[in-house]
Amino acid sequence: MSATSSPAPSSLTPVLLHQLVQEGRAPRLLDVRTPGEFHTVHIPGSYNVPLDTLREHRAELLSHLDEDVVLVCRSGARAAQAEQALAGAGLPNLRVLDGGMNAWEAAGAPVNRGPERWDLERQVRLVAGSVVLATGLVGVLVPGVHLIGTAIGAGLTYAALSNSCMMGVLLSKLPYNRGPRPDIRSVIAELRSTP
Known part of the structure; x- marks a missing residue:
């Protein structure tokens, strides 16, 4: 990856990520979906940093994300936006989970489940x-x-x-989608304490 060019984000397949997790070599997983989506289903060990929170606090996150980071969302679109925001702030070693949670679940990889709710795309x-x-x-x-x-x-x-999607942005602000909002200080403390 050249420092002078701005390549498309590299992706990581669910199969390869699952293998890394099983081998104990898992990268940091940042799930950029809404808290409601995250609490419905997420990859064990992932951190919920919604896209708008990530954009707002990317400078604070940078010093705690010095190793490989994989960005996760429902299908990959929001994760690609998060990659642009973090790469623009100078964070190397970013990858996007190819196909997002949809592909992760389709691959039969493990998930933590909470109460079922409609995902944002379905609501739109x-x-x-x-x-x-x-x-x-x-x-x-x-x-x-x-x-x-x-x-x-x-x-x-x-x-x-x-x-x-402006409608998606507006719907993500509804209480149904917000769920328990992650506190950025708590997320940073967890990132700091996790090797």
Whole structure:
């Protein structure tokens, strides 16, 4: 990896990560999903540092992440954003779990489970679909209402092209998704005390 270029984040397959964990050579695992998603299911030994918290406190985290770090999210998109934020702050040795928790679970790797909840992507599909359906039906009686559904469609198209989702960001702020918020000081203390 050249210091002058900005390569795409390297990834680590679930099979290889699981092998490293079994051999006692596990890298630091930072799960950047919402606390609600993390408490539903996560990789044993991972630390929950939601993406917005990571961005806000990346300077504080840097001094405690000097070895290999693997970033985890649901499918890899948020982890790639976290990689950009940490790499931009000067942290080397970053990798993204290829396929995220979806791939980890599909590989049959161990997880810690909590109460079941819908993941953020499913919530976005429900809200967007409901708004489009409702405005389409109401638009039959009230001219112009269908344009709200059109705006939602435009927003989803932009989300796909930019690999960001404003609706997802807004939904992540709901109490349902927040769950017990990780305290950055506690996370840093755990990082400091774990070899």
